[in-house]
Amino acid sequence: MFRQKTIRKEVSCSGIGLHSGKEVSLRFKPAGANTGIIFKRTDLKSFAVKPLVKLLSKTRYATSIRRGNVSIETVEHLLATLHVLGIDNLIVELDSPEVPIMDGSAAPFIYLLHEAEIKNINSYRRVIKIKKPIRIEYKGKSIALLPSARFRVTYTIEFDHPLIRRQKISLPIRPKTFADELAPARTFGFLKEVEKIRKNGYAKGGSLDNAIIIGESTILNKSLRFENEFVRHKALDAIGDISFLRHQLIGHLVAVKGGHSLHIELVKKILRERECWEFISPPSMVPVPALKAPALSKEGVGWSKA
């Protein structure tokens, strides 16, 4: 649990950008201890952008980060996968502002990262353990992080739509449960909204190959991968957004009718409320004394030097 990880070898592929509709080249490269996750734009002299809270830009339809004028969009499915697989250090090269949408889920990223062979690094990470509940409620929506023995997600969605209504999922998040139960769940959208988004110049690469499209009374895709695929995808998105903590987490994430904005608000609140959590370090899971913890900044907490 405490060994930092990266990948053994480079892996690359190309996919489609959800908004641009253009081909995007993606390459994963190993990175040394305490490097963190770094996105690099190869079309802009390898300009680097880190997934930091202070760099988050718009969070309505997807999670994006922006440094200066350089954006990396639709990062949440990849970040969720890296978080659950425990990959701390990685260079992600892109020749476009978007992470390719793949099939709208996280499953292709699991395949690619396994192909790259995940390996331990001889350096340790610290893990955030929740001590006291942290909660946000907003207009009937809520999200909380509660103390727990392991990382767990409980997610509930409610849509006034006959094909969704109320769906709930609760499960411990480990690489296998993630790969089997959450990663294949695809992103979804309502037909009415899709046309609006398209008319605004977005989602040019969106299709039934990478999204579930919900009509008035039917789903346009052939079938669903899970009966409650929608809530599974929301849980996947939440993990991607929570990964902006930049640390593994021991706590129970409970969300009701959440979304990208609420997930990110929770991350910000966790970073502010330092008394609600502690760092756990190897080898004896002894809490790190508060005095030795790094000073907090808006961009999150620093990496362990252990």
Added chain:
Amino acid sequence: MLWYVLIALLVGVLLGRVWALFIRPEPAGFRREGSRGSTNYILGLNYLISNQTDLAILELGKAAKLDSETVEVFITLGNLFREKGHVERAIQIHRGVLHRSHLSDVERNQALLCLGIDFKKAGIIDRAIGIFEELIQRDPDSINGYLNLAELYEELKDWEKAYAAHEKVLQMGYSTSRMALGFIQNELGLISLGEKDYPGAIKRFQKAISTDPTIYPAYINRGDAYLESGEVPLAINYWEKLIAIAPLKSYLVLDRLKKAYEMVEEPDRYEALLVRLAGENRKDWRVRVALAEHDRENGKAKKAYRWLLEASRINPHSLTVHQFFWRLLLEEGLPRDKVEEYVDASREMVFFLDPYICLKCHYKTTELLWRCPHCHAWNSFVEEKL
């Protein structure tokens, strides 16, 4: 003595292996023996037919364990994992089949096709293209290989390569690619038009029309290219040609024709055209809306009302007609008799916003699209009738 027994045993095993590898007759297609006779296999197929994918995976998985030699069970299992979004397992299974040393050509090609589809469905575009190209090298008659490649190139808007792939499919006798070829020529023409290469664009649009005369946007775009290059009579000619072959699509070029007739100083042709079209097509509500607009512009509000009422009777669901009605009523100071006439006519009307629907995937849109943004079908939109 023991040595003799051991040597005899070893020779027996070796001979058996040699027979299995080199002498046993291999059918041309899939092997028919093995787990195909098992209960799990039969159950798996039954679940597959009744669309119970999870149970089908369970039973076929058991069948595969019973006999790891039967290729088709593994191929099917991989396909089912792909359907469920388990990309990695699908790819592993299909790769596993390809690593077997004694596959027939049919089996190898089938496994390659499935692996290519795994990558394609996972959105890993470059690898999917690589696999389909390998399949075509091995089997130059692989229609599925070419069709999948064509779809991927269309997705990437690499129209030249998509065209080449569809051309191959057409050469193999599958006429379904003809329409795609026409639409791709039209796309290439639009690129030339964007680059102000008018002769190049006109050539492309002409090729689109000669490939398939029902590529309607090619007539519109060819007219646009002529207009841009200053040849207004030719532009009129191509827009009128569209009306001649597809009168109900006339609304797509009416505005263009109106301006073009003015440019050649023959504005009366527009009204004559509209009246003729209204007379010829009793169901064409859009021509009636155009006539109403024309009459309104010429100060003939009473005639405009009449055309709008006719249009609303033909298609009471069109919001455009109602919006126009209210615009006209407001402009005329809400004359009571006209308002009452409209209210009477609209009592049984139902409104809807998305008149076009894709016949293939039911995607709805407010504007006529020539290619569905969701299922990628060409020319699949029709006007929805409630």
